[in-house]
Amino acid sequence: MWAEDDFTLPHGVVRLGLSEPQDGKTYVMYHGTSRQAANQILNTGFHQSPGGMLGRGVYLSRDLQKASRYPLELPDHQRVVIRVKVNVGKVKRIDCQYHPLRTTWHEKGYDTAWVPPNCGMVKSGLEEDCVWDPNRITVLDFIQPNMQQPQDDKTYVMYHGTSRQAAEKIRASGFCQSPGGMLGRGVYLSRDLKKASRYPLELPDHQRVVIRVKVNVGKVKRIDSQYHPLRTTWHEKGYDTAWVPPNCGMVKSGLEEDCVWDPNRITVLGTIQPQMQQPQCHSRCW
DSSP: OBOOOOOOOOTTEEOOOSSOOOTTOEEEEEEEEEHHHHHHHHHHOOOOBSOSTTOSBEEEBSOHHHHTTOSTTSOGGGEEEEEEEEEOOSEEEOOSTTOTTTTTGGGGTOSEEEEOTTSSSSTTOOOEEEESOGGGEEEEEEEOBOOOOOOTTOEEEEEEEEEHHHHHHHHHHOOOOBSOSTTOSBEEEBSOHHHHTTOSTTSOGGGEEEEEEEEEOOSEEEOOSTTOTTTTTGGGGTOSEEEEOTTSSSSTTOOOEEEESOGGGEEEEEEEOOOOOOOOOSSOOO
16 A cells, blocks of 8 residues: 655664664654644644543654555555654553553653554554654655556545536436557546546636546456557457556556446545635736
């Protein structure tokens, strides 16, 4: 789901370990959040969460897998993991729900609370850290999700960008196949909201609508070049969905694309309206 880039550790920083963080050491940690929240953190830094399993603080993990699950309610493509380095200060181990210092560890002079893996406090069994002082945290960079190939017979949330008028027709009577396109006949969708929100290209933002759907993809064929022998004939070979992976050179934006042969595999969930941005005053406002 997530791929970490080749990464050279900053001087004096320790890589992931499952042992208890040592007092006064600096570690690489991760924080999972939304794209919007990540931009706010980049601009203004971290702020304490008002509460949680360990009370107030900034919740992090040295385990990338743990951080990449959050926020739980968002799909993968809307998540970002922020990679940070943290001087943990004085560390307190919290290994059960009934620990006397579970939410009051800072009052006893500790800077970081650490929940060890597989102690029963976290369903995933992965470690968690809570850092009291955001000033102990330095942002290093962001890690973006890698879009993986849809698995056969799985159901996914996808998006379709269209005009307001066309959206009303689709809601009334369902999708119909496009007669042609890069992948031939079918319904063109994407699991990437950013991709769908670009369409129709010729319309201004306020005339566009994104339709949110769920799709049982059936049997999936990966099409990763313009010269693929099944680029437009995949359905004739028994496939239900063609998938163009991100950054393969087929789409200028570098974003993934899906083409579903049978519109009956698609269920409309709702529509997403564009957000109107407040005009910015660059010189003189009246």
